[in-house]
Amino acid sequence: MPSSAPPGGGGDERDLPVATTIDLHTHSTASDGLYSPTELVELAQEAGLTTIGLVDHDTTNGLDEAIEAGRELGVTVIPGIEINTDLPHGQGDAHMLGYFVEYGRPAFQRSLQMLRDARERRAERMVERLRAQGLDVTWERVREIAQGTVGRPHIARALIEKGYASDVSDAFDRYLSRGKPAYIPRYKLAPEDAVRLIKSARGVPVLAHPANIPHLGDELLPALLHAGLQGLECYYGEYDELTVERLLRLAGTFGLIPTGGSDYHGPNMHPTPLGGRYVPEDSLDRLRRTGEFNHKLPALDFTLPEPTL
């Protein structure tokens, strides 16, 4: 079955590919995407999408522009966020998406600012490490490349410019991934706290690209459900149909909304093109209804713990 067809075949023997109109996982220059919010929305319209979720890392600064461009071009932009967190016992990381966040809330913005400040310090230290190893990359250049939230992808681009890596994944493999010479750990954030942070802005928390997370069904999901998790990203860009089916079963077991998208950052970052993964209309309906429901509840009071970096 082509990856653009809905899982399960939907009873259509002819197995016709279904046009994708929804992509709930995209990034812009507000974080580590290559296209501005307006350009991203233009590309979405060209790809025939009616709805995108913009989920920049630790920032909502691209949302107003994207929503405005979407209004003009007939693309609905769902306000979102992606927050990277750490699993316990060095088991790697987990990314938390938040949809329909009320991003104007001052306390929410203060928390995001704190996460971005921690990113700046981390990226600066990573550049120091690279320089200590004799590589000619500068913090000034990395800051120039990053128009918004700074991240390892921007350091990667600075390395590529100087010929130290052939592309972004090469830069990660050589220098930037966990265990590699320039790696510095992130501000430690528990996935539960990312769920609470999203809930504090009455958003819908969704665990991103979860296929490789150890003990997903027996440990993490029960703990996150307790904290308020409401969705699981099942239809993720690179996942094969078996993986999607496995995640859909987990979402069913835990009553989570199955969401999905490409994780589009622009060319040469992630392999899936914008709108390159089928996401059913029903996912969007459930997400929207849950967002509306959350907005009827009082916002949870929550402040992030201070960084120790």
Ligand code: AMP
């Ligand atoms: P950071 O948020 O600074 O820790 O950087 C993590 C981001 O870098 C992820 O959200 C991805 O967009 C990107 N990334 C992580 N690992 C890789 C990799 N191996 N190749 C390309 N991009 C990556």
Ligand code: FE
């Ligand atoms: Fe990213």
Ligand code: FE
């Ligand atoms: Fe992610």
Ligand code: ZN
């Ligand atoms: Zn992402």
